[in-house]
Amino acid sequence: MTSLDQPVDVLLSDGSTVQLRPIDPADAPGIVAMHSRFSERTRYLRYFSPYPRIPERDLVRFVTVDHHDREAFVVLAADQIVAVGRYERLGPQAPEAEVAFVVEDAYQGRGIGSVLMEHLADAARRNDIMSFVAEVLPANGTMLRVFADFGYQVQREYADGVVHLSFPIAPTEASLEVQRGREHRTEARSIARLLAPRGIVVYGASATGQGVGAAVLGHLRDGGFTGAVVPVHPSASTVAGLPAYPSAVDAGAPVDLAVVAVPPEAATAVVADAAAAGVHGLVVISAGFAEAGPEGAATQRALVRAAHAAGMRVVGPNCLGVANTDPTVRLNATLAPALPPAGRVGIFSQSGAFGVALLAEADRRGLGLSSFVSAGNRADVSGNDLLQYWQDDPGTDVIMLYLETFGNPRKFARLARRIGRGKPVVALASPARPPGVGDAAGPDEVAVAALFAQSGVIRVDTVPELLDVGVLLANQPLPAGGRVGVVGNSSALTGLAATACLGHGLDVADGYPRDVGPSAGAAEFAAALAETAADDRVDALVVVFAPPLPGQLTEVDADVTAALPAALALGKPTVATFLVGRLPPGVPAYGGVEEAVRALARAHRYAEWLRRPPGVAPELPDLDLAAAQAALRADATDPGALLAAYGIDVVASVPVDSVDAAVDAAARLGFPVALKAAAPGLRHRLDLGAVRLDLADEPTLRRAYADVAATFGPDALVQPMVPPGVACVVEVVEDPAFGPVVGFGLGGVATELLGDRAWRAVPLTDRDAAELVDEPRAAPLLRGHRGAAPVDRAALADLLLRVGQLADEQPRVRSLTLNPVLARPDGISVLHAHVGVGGVAARPDTGPRRL
Numbered sequence: 001m002t003s004l005d006q007p008v009d010v011l012l013s014d015g016s017t018v019q020l021r022p023i024d025p026a027d028a029p030g031i032v033a034m035h036s037r038f039s040e041r042t043r044y045l046r047y048f049s050p051y052p053r054i055p056e057r058d059l060v061r062f063v064t065v066d067h068h069d070r071e072a073f074v075v076l077a078a079d080q081i082v083a084v085g086r087y088e089r090l091g092p093q094a095p096e097a098e099v100a101f102v103v104e105d106a107y108q109g110r111g112i113g114s115v116l117m118e119h120l121a122d123a124a125r126r127n128d129i130m131s132f133v134a135e136v137l138p139a140n141g142t143m144l145r146v147f148a149d150f151g152y153q154v155q156r157e158y159a160d161g162v163v164h165l166s167f168p169i170a171p172t173e174a175s176l177e178v179q180r181g182r183e184h185r186t187e188a189r190s191i192a193r194l195l196a197p198r199g200i201v202v203y204g205a206s207a208t209g210q211g212v213g214a215a216v217l218g219h220l221r222d223g224g225f226t227g228a229v230v231p232v233h234p235s236a237s238t239v240a241g242l243p244a245y246p247s248a249v250d251a252g253a254p255v256d257l258a259v260v261a262v263p264p265e266a267a268t269a270v271v272a273d274a275a276a277a278g279v280h281g282l283v284v285i286s287a288g289f290a291e292a293g294p295e296g297a298a299t300q301r302a303l304v305r306a307a308h309a310a311g312m313r314v315v316g317p318n319c320l321g322v323a324n325t326d327p328t329v330r331l332n333a334t335l336a337p338a339l340p341p342a343g344r345v346g347i348f349s350q351s352g353a354f355g356v357a358l359l360a361e362a363d364r365r366g367l368g369l370s371s372f373v374s375a376g377n378r379a380d381v382s383g384n385d386l387l388q389y390w391q392d393d394p395g396t397d398v399i400m401l402y403l404e405t406f407g408n409p410r411k412f413a414r415l416a417r418r419i420g421r422g423k424p425v426v427a428l429a430s431p432a433r434p435p436g437v438g439d440a441a442g443p444d445e446v447a448v449a450a451l452f453a454q455s456g457v458i459r460v461d462t463v464p465e466l467l468d469v470g471v472l473l474a475n476q477p478l479p480a481g482g483r484v485g486v487v488g489n490s491s492a493l494t495g496l497a498a499t500a501c502l503g504h505g506l507d508v509a510d511g512y513p514r515d516v517g518p519s520a521g522a523a524e525f526a527a528a529l530a531e532t533a534a535d536d537r538v539d540a541l542v543v544v545f546a547p548p549l550p551g552q553l554t555e556v557d558a559d560v561t562a563a564l565p566a567a568l569a570l571g572k573p574t575v576a577t578f579l580v581g582r583l584p585p586g587v588p589a590y591g592g593v594e595e596a597v598r599a600l601a602r603a604h605r606y607a608e609w610l611r612r613p614p615g616v617a618p619e620l621p622d623l624d625l626a627a628a629q630a631a632l633r634a635d636a637t638d639p640g641a642l643l644a645a646y647g648i649d650v651v652a653s654v655p656v657d658s659v660d661a662a663v664d665a666a667a668r669l670g671f672p673v674a675l676k677a678a679a680p681g682l683r684h685r686l687d688l689g690a691v692r693l694d695l696a697d698e699p700t701l702r703r704a705y706a707d708v709a710a711t712f713g714p715d716a717l718v719q720p721m722v723p724p725g726v727a728c729v730v731e732v733v734e735d736p737a738f739g740p741v742v743g744f745g746l747g748g749v750a751t752e753l754l755g756d757r758a759w760r761a762v763p764l765t766d767r768d769a770a771e772l773v774d775e776p777r778a779a780p781l782l783r784g785h786r787g788a789a790p791v792d793r794a795a796l797a798d799l800l801l802r803v804g805q806l807a808d809e810q811p812r813v814r815s816l817t818l819n820p821v822l823a824r825p826d827g828i829s830v831l832h833a834h835v836g837v838g839g840v841a842a843r844p845d846t847g848p849r850r851l
Contacts, residue, residue, distance in 0.1 A: 007019050007020065007021035008020050008021070008119075008850040008851070009308040009850065009851040010115050010849055010850050010851065011183075011186035011187060011190055011849070011851060012107075012110040012111045012112060012115070012186060013109075013110050013111035013182070013185065013186055013189070014110055014111075014189060015186060015187075015188075015189035015190035015191075015192065015193050015280070015313075016077075016110070016190075016280070016311035016312075017190075017307075017308040017309075017311050017312065017313060017851065018075050018076060018077045018082070018112070018308075018311070019075070019076045019077075019308065019309060020073055020074070020075050020076075020115065020116070020119060020850075021073065021074060021076070022065075022067060022071070022072065022073055022074075023062075023063055023065060023072040023073065023074050023084065023086075024063065025060075025063045025064055026063075027063050027074055027081060028059055028060075028062075028063045030074070030080070030081040031054065031059065031062060031063060031074075031081060031084065032053075032054060032059065033080070033081070034080075034081045034082060034083075034084070034104055035053070035054055036053075037104055037105070037106075038102075038104065038105065039105050042102065042103075042104075042105055042108075044137075045137055045139065045140040045143070046100070046102040048137060048162075062084075062086075065086070067123075068127050069088070069089040069092075069097075069127070070086070070087070070088050070089065071086060071087055071120065071123050071124070071127075072084060072085065072086035072087075073085050073086070073116060073119055073120065073123075075103075075107075075112055075115070075116065076309070077107065077309075077311060078275070078309055078310055078311070079309055082103065082104040082106070082107045082112070083101065083102065083103040083104060083107060083112045083113075083116065084101060084102060085099070085100070085101030085102075085113075085116030085117070085119075085120050086099070086100060086101065086120070087099045087100075087120050087123075087124055087129070087132065089127075089129060090133070093128075094129075095128065095129060095130040095131060096129065096130070096131050096132070096133055096166075097124055097129045097131075097132055097133070098132070098133050098134065098135075099117075099120055099124075099132040099133070099134050100134060100135075101113060101116045101117075101120075108142065109142070111182065111186065113142075113143065113146040114146060114149075114150065114182060115848070115849060117146065117147075117150060118179060118848035118849060119848045120132075121169040121848075122847050122848045124169060125169060125170070129169070130168060130169065130170065131166060131167060131168045131169055132165075132166070132167060132169055133164070133165065133166045134147065134164075134165045134166075135162045135163070135164055135165070136162070136163045136165060137161070137162060137163070138158070138161070138162075138163055144163065144165075147165055147167070149178065150175060150178055151172060151174035151175030151176070151177060151178040151179075152167040152168065152169065152172070152174075152175055153167055153168065153172075154166070154167040155167065179848075179849065180414075182849065183388075183849050184388050184391070186849075187384075187385050187388040187389070188388045188389045188391070188392060190281075190313050190385065191313075191373075191381070191385050191386060191388070191389035192389060193256060193257075193280040193281055193313075194257060194280070194281040194283070194313065194315065194322060194373075194381070195322060195324045195329070195331065195371050195373075195389070196324060196326070196328075196329050196331075197227060197255070197256035197257035197280070197281075197331070198227045198228070198254045198255070198256050199227040199228035199229070199230060199253050199254050199255035199256060199257075200220060200225065200227065200228070200229050200230065200255060200256075200257045200258070200259060200331075200333060201230040201231075201232055201248040201251070201255045201257070201258045201259070201274060201277065201279065202216065202217045202220070202229065202230065202231050202232065202258075202259045202261070203232050203258060203259065203260050203261065203262050203270045203273075203274075204260060204261030204262040204285075204286070205217040205231050205233070205239050205240065205261065206239075207233060207236040207238075207239050207244075209240065211261065212261045212285050212286075212335060213259075213261030213262075213285070214239070214240060215335055215337075216259050216261065216285060216321060216333055216334065216335060217229070217231055217239065217240050217242070217259075218240055219332045219333070219334060219335075219336070219337060220259075220331075220332060220333055221240060221241070221242065222332075223330055223331070223332035223339070224330040225329070225330055225331055225332070226328060226329055226330055227254075227329075228251070228253040228254070228255065229242055230242075230243075230244075230245060230248060230251040230253055230255055231243075231244040231245075232244065232245055232246070232247060232248055232273070233245075233246070234246055247273050247276070247277075248273055248274055248276070248277035248279065249273070249276050249277045251277075254278070255274075255277050255278065255279055256278075256279060256280045256281070257279065257280065257281055257282075257283065257333070258270065258274040258279045258281070258282050258283070259282075259283045259285065259321070259333050260282055260283065260284045260285065260286060260316075260317075261285045261286055262286060263286065263288065264286060264288040264289055264292075264296060264299045264300075264303075264317075265299070267284065267286065267299070267303045267317075268302055268303055268306050270282075271303065271306040271307050271310060271312070272306070272310075274310075274312070275310035275311070275312065279312060280311070280312055280313070281312050281313045281314070281315065282307055282312055282313070282314045282315065282316075283315045283316060283319065283321055283322055283333055284303070284314060284315065284316035284317035284318070284319065284376070285316065285317075285318075285319060285320075285321060285335065286316075286317055286318070287317065287318045288317075288318075289303070289317040289318055289377055289379070290317075290318075290377050290379070291318055291377055300317060300377060300379050301379075303317070303379070304379050304380050307380070308380075308851070313380055313381055314379055314380040314381060315373060315374075315375060315376070315380070315381045316374075316375065316376040316377060316379065317376055317377050317379060318352065318376040318377045319352050319374045319375055319376025319377070320334050320335050320336065320349065320352035320353075320355040320356060320374030320376070321333045321334030321335060321336075321374060322334065322371075322372065322373050322374070323336075323339055323369070323371060323372040323373075324370075324371045324372075325339060325340075325341075325342035325343070325368075325369050325370060325371070326342075326370070326371075326395060327342065334355075334359075334372070334374070335352070335356065336355070336356050336359045336360070338363065339359060339363070339369060339372070340359060340362040340363040340366075340367055340368060340369040341363070341366065341368050341369070342368055342369065342370070343367065343368010343369050343370060343474060344368055344370050344395060344396055344397040344398065344474060345362075345367055345368060345369055345370060345396070345397070345398045345399075345400060345470055345474050346369075346370050346371050346372070346386065346390045346393065346396040346398070346399050346400070347359075347362070347369060347371075347372045347373075347400045347401075347402075348372075348373050348374075348375065348383045348386045348399075348400070348401045348402065348403075349372075349373075349374045349375070349401075349402040350374070350375050350376070350378060350383070350402060350403055350404045350405070351374070351376075351402065351404060352374050352376055354402055354463075355372070355374040355402075357463070358402065358463065358466075358467075359372065361463070361464075361467055362467060362470075365467055365471055365589075366471075366585070367467060367470055367471050367474060368474065370393065370395045370396040371390075371393070371395070371396065373386055378405075378407060380851065382407050382408070383401050383403055383412070384407075384408055384411050384412055384415055386399075386401075387399065387412075387415045387416070387419055387425070388415065390419070390423065391415075391418075391419045391422065391423065396423065397423060397473075397474065398423065398424055398426070398470060398473045398474050399419070399423055399424070399425045399426065400426045400427075400466060400470050401425065401426070401427040401428070401429070402427075402428045402429075402466070403427060403428070403429040409735065409738050409739045410738070410739035410740075410761075410846070412738075413451075413455045413738045413739070413761045416455040416456055416457045417455045417456055417614070419456075420455065420456025420457060420606075420609070420610075421456065421610065421614075424456075424458060424473050424603075424606055425456065425457045425458065426457075426458045426459075426460060426466060426469050426470055426473070426602075427452065427457050427458070427459050427460070428459075428460050428461070428462070428463065428465075428466045429452075429459060448735075450758065450759060450775070451735065451738050451741065451759055451760070451761055453605060453609060454760055454761065454768065455738075455761065456606065456609050456610070458473075458602050458603075458605075458606050460602065464595070465595070465598065465599070465602075468588075468590060468595050468596075468598065468599040469599045469602045469603065471588045471589075471599075472573070472575060472588045472599045472600065472602075472603055473603060475586045475587070475588055476573040476574065476575075476586075476588060476603075477571055477572070477573055478573065478603055478604075478606065478607040478610070479539045479540040479572070479573050479600070479603060479604050479607055480539045480572075480607070481539035481604075482505065482506045482507050482539065482604050482608075483506075483507050483508075483509040483537055483538055483539045483540075484501050484506050484507065484508055484509060484512070484538070484539070484540050484541070484542055484597075484600070485509050485512045485514070485532040485533075485535060485537075485538035485540070485541050485542070486498050486501070486508060486512045486513035486514065486541075486542045486544070487512070487513070487514045487516065487525075487528050487529055487532050487541065487542070487543050487544075488513065488514075488515060488516070488543065488544035488545060488546070489515070489516050489517060489518050489520050489525065489544075489545055489546055489548075490515070490518065490544065490545075490546040491515045493544040493546055493577070493593055494513035494514070494515050494544060495513065496593045496594075497513060497542045497544055497577075497593045497596070497597060498512070498513045500593055500594050500597035500598070501542070501597055501601075504597055504598055504600075504601035505601060505604075505605070506540075506597065506600065506601055506604060509535070509537045509538045509539075510537055511535075511537070512532075512538075514528060514532065516528045518546070518548060519548070525545070529541070529543065529564065530570075533568075533569075533570040533572055533574075534570060538572065539572065539573075540572055540573045540574070540575075540600055540604070541572060541573070541574040541575070542574075542575055542576075542577075542593070542596060542597060542600065543564070543574060543575070543576040543577070543578075544576070544577045544578075544593055544596075545576070545577070545578045545579065546579050547579055561578065561583055561584060564576070564583065564584055564587050565584055568586060568587065573600065573603065574587060574588075575587075575588050575590060575596040575597070575599060575600050576588065576589055576590070576596065577589070577590050577591070577592060577593050577595075577596050612767070613767065614765065614767070615765030615766050615767025615768060616765055616766055617763050617764070617765050617766075617801075618766050618801065620646075620647065620798075620801060620802060620805060621647070622647035623645065623646055623647060623802075623805070624645045625645070625809070627641065627644070627645035628642055628645035628646065628806070628809075628810065631644075631645060632810065632812055632813075632837065637835065637837045639833055639834070639835040640833070642806070642810075642813075642835060643806075643830075643833055643835070646802045646803075646805060646806045647802050648799065648802050648803070648806075648818075648830060648833075649830065650818075650830045650831070650832070650833045651719055651720065651722055651829055651830065651831050652669060652719065652720060653717045653718070653719050653831075653832065654668070654669065654717065654718045654719070655678060655715065655716075655717055656715075656716050656717070656718055657714045657715050657716075658714060659701075659702050659705045659706065659709075662675065662701060662702075662705045662716060662718050663698055663701060663702065665718040666695070666698070666701055666718055669718065669719070669720045670720060671695070671696055671697055671701075672694050672695055672696045672720075672721045673695050673701065673718050673719060673720055673721060674691065674692065674693050674694075674695065674718070674719045674720075674721055675691075675692045675695060675701065675704050675705060675708060675716055675717070675718055676690060676691045676692075676708075676716060676717045676719070677690035677691070677708055677711075677712035677713070677715075677716055677717075678713075678715035678716050678717050679712065679713075679715075680817075680832075680834060682712060683717065683819075683831075683832050684727065684747060684819060684820050684831075684832075685749075687749065689707070689708070689711060690708065690711075690712055692704040692707070692708060693721065694721060719831065722822060722829040722831070723822075723824055723826075723829075724822065724824070725791065725822035725823045725824035725828070725829065726746065726781055726782055726791055726822070726823045726824075727746065727747030727748060727820040727821070727822060728744065728745070728746055728747055728782075728796065728820065728821040728822075728823050728828075729743075729744070729745050729746070729747050729752075729757075729817070729818065729819045729820065729821065730742070730743070730744055730799065730800065730803055730816075730817070730818040730819075730821055731743040731744075731757070731815075731816065731817050731818075731819075732803060732806075732807045732813065732815060732816040732817075733815055734814060734815075735759075735761070738761035739761065739762070740761070740762045740807040740808065741759045741760065741761050741762065742759065742760055742761075742762060742764060742772065742800060742803055742804050742807060743757045743758065743759045744757065744758050744759075744772040744773060744775075744776065744796075744800060745757040745758065745776045745778070746776055746778040746779070746781060746782075747819060747820045747821075751776070751778050754777075756776045756777050756778055757776065758771070758772045758775035758776050759772075760772055760804075762804045762805075762807045762808040763804060763805065763808045764800060764801055764804030764805075766797070766801070768800075768804070769797040769798075769800040769801045769804070770793075770797050772797075772800050773793050773796050773797055773800070774793075782796070782823060789825045790825065791823035791824055791825055791828075792823065792824065792825060792826065792827050792828065793823075795823070795827050795828045796821070796823055796828060799818075799821065799828060799830075803816065803818070811846070812837050812838060812839065813835060813836070813837060814836045814837065814838045815834075815835075815836035816833070816834070816835050816836070817833070817834045818830050818832070818833050819831075819832055819834075820832070
């Protein structure tokens with residue numbers, strides 16, 4: 001959402017950055033200057049006349065808006081206004097507004113028009129404008145395409161030599177798809193410019209060869225980078241054997257990337273020098289920024305602002321660097337002296353120190369690298385940007401992430417769902433919820449893993465496991481099922497492997513494990529493996545080999561590693577634990593049986609996710625978004641009206657504080673009634689005596705109230721009785737990795753104590769809702785346990801879809817609890833609801849595009 005007091009940075013179609021903000025009267029000189037740079041054609045197409053200069057009266061009107069009925073945004077590149085877009089309401093309280101924008105010639109064709117449209121439409125909707133109209137000359141094909149390609153239902157009329165356009169501006173599936181497609185392309189291109197530069201300029205490399213700048217310069221030089229490497233030094237003529245220059249411009253070479261290793265206070269000056277040379281991006285190795293405290297954070301913000309103003313993106317600060325093993329690039333702009341071999345795995349690490357260890361371990365295991373980025377403080381470029389880039393990168397088949405925090409969790413979940421359908425994403429990420437995230441307890445460790453699995457992300461718990469899974473995915477096909485054939489020469493090891501398979505949800509195929517015996521030679525081992533690989537009952541192989549006793553086998557017979565290629569030729573994934581010998585390339589090797597089986601199980605669960613249909617978000621009837629907004633008014637929220645706007649009815653509940661008030665409430669509601677202690681934690685505690693049911697008349701109610709008030713205080717609730725059912729709980733909380741998540745479980749102290757909740761991130765699909773109902777361990781109670789009638793699970797799924805849509809569309813809702821929800825064969829009843837409302841939660845994945 002664009003705010004009036006905070007400009008936003010946005011990406012253009014070529015990957016460069018510009019700033020967008022509301023217009024201000026002080027912008028008048030900048031508007032005049034931009035107008036003077038227009039070509040005659042641009043002036044004519046925008047104003048339908050030559051319009052050589054802006055009259056003073058028009059200029060005042062252009063730059064003076066009320067940000068309600070009239071709004072205008074300017075786009076700035078290098079602090080120079082290069083475009084302006086505006087809307088003007090067509091009469092007081094009218095739901096329509098006329099929209100128009102103009103872009104300076106040098107910046108046309110770079111996607112500024114579509115960015116302006118997104119932000120103008122967002123601002124208009126917040127001011128109750130429902131549709132735009134525009135007038136465009138037929139010769140202005142570019143502008144006509146901007147409107148036509150936006151995903152709106154555009155109506156056209158031609159009259160008096162002008163094309164009249166009108167279209168509603170409410171977001172649609174088509175318009176969101178268009179917007180996200182543009183987001184994907186712009187972010188991917190911005191990263192491509194960083195990872196495949198024509199030349200690199202290095203700031204902060206000492207002539208003595210000491211320090212991080214000199215280290216990165218040496219790695220660039222020795223790594224065989226195919227472009228120009230330009231050291232910038234204030235006095236030295238050569239650095240590390242390379243010609244040095246006082247500024248990047250003096251080198252006269254095309255440079256797209258700057259590596260910065262200067263002190264923080266000098267970083268902003270570096271930006272200006274790099275911008276003058278046409279640099280597209282910065283990799284800031286230097287420390288001392290946000291991680292050092294408030295002063296460093298301010299310096300970091302200034303650095304990013306200066307870089308964005310110059311059209312550049314920033315990796316870091318306080319990062320390890322970037323690398324690309326493509327033989328046409330051979331880029332090692334990192335602090336790691338050596339990279340893993342070239343391969344097809346992209347690695348993102350938020351931590352620089354961790355990145356060094358990760359690269360070293362990948363090299364030790366022979367895991368081939370396509371590209372690597374360490375984001376450090378993640379002031380700009382993040383893991384989400386790399387996901388966008390790797391999605392279409394032909395050199396990357398597997399994506400590995402190390403994430404300490406999530407800057408845009410909803411976007412991560414959305415991207416992972418999409419990208420995971422084509423390329424596996426393996427993530428080592430903390431499940432911890434930072435302080436202040438959500439008001440209620442969120443998903444536990446098991447539920448966090450399920451949330452990642454829902455998005456197709458293979459979540460791992462340790463660094464070795466990250467490499468274990470990565471090596472398997474990079475070298476082997478995915479298993480077609482969960483049936484495993486275990487083959488080995490040790491009954492102890494094969495038995496251990498079979499036990500590990502069962503523990504990780506894999507099935508040991510019939511006839512396995514197969515122990516060929518300690519005296520089996522290479523030929524016997526090869527025959528057993530080939531037979532297993534050809535077995536239709538086997539989807540994957542686990543191979544274990546213990547060294548024979550000295551002198552037991554001849555040298556030829558002992559070379560059992562030669563038996564593996566024949567088994568691999570049949571295309572079934574194979575993992576191996578060989579306690580002797582070196583495995584051939586392409587066979588993932590593990591130090592222990594458990595590690596091998598665990599990696600295979602992760603790959604199996606991912607393959608299962610791929611085989612499941614993704615589900616759809618069904619269109620729900622009986623929704624009233626206008627009523628929902630009215631229920632969330634700033635002065636007082638009406639939870640009941642908010643839920644009713646989403647088709648969720650809550651059984652009437654009357655608060656009372658005396659026995660007479662309880663009797664009056666029961667008379668209005670009608671006997672029989674239920675009486676409950678008012679405290680939220682007691683409203684369902686039948687076991688404590690805080691709930692009294694089936695109170696059929698006044699005397700019974702009076703006695704019950706006296707008992708409840710004596711134990712729990714005078715405040716109570718009176719409700720009409722509803723038919724009994726299975727008690728369930730529905731929740732919404734904010735999760736650091738996924739944003740709003742919906743939880744479902746059965747009610748009761750035991751299930752609450754055990755944390756028996758299933759969780760899914762919003763927006764929910766029909767499949768998500770069905771899985772939520774079936775996933776809790778106590779879910780058999782809903783399907784008819786021990787002769788009970790099955791409940792209406794479709795009604796529960798519908799309720800979850802409605803709660804999910806509410807959580808997705810209403811960022812002011814910070815938490816929500818429906819407890820209990822009684823599920824019966826003939827439907828459901830929501831007995832109590834609590835809605836936690838605050839300021840608009842940060843939802844950076846909604847609204848118009850911005851960095």
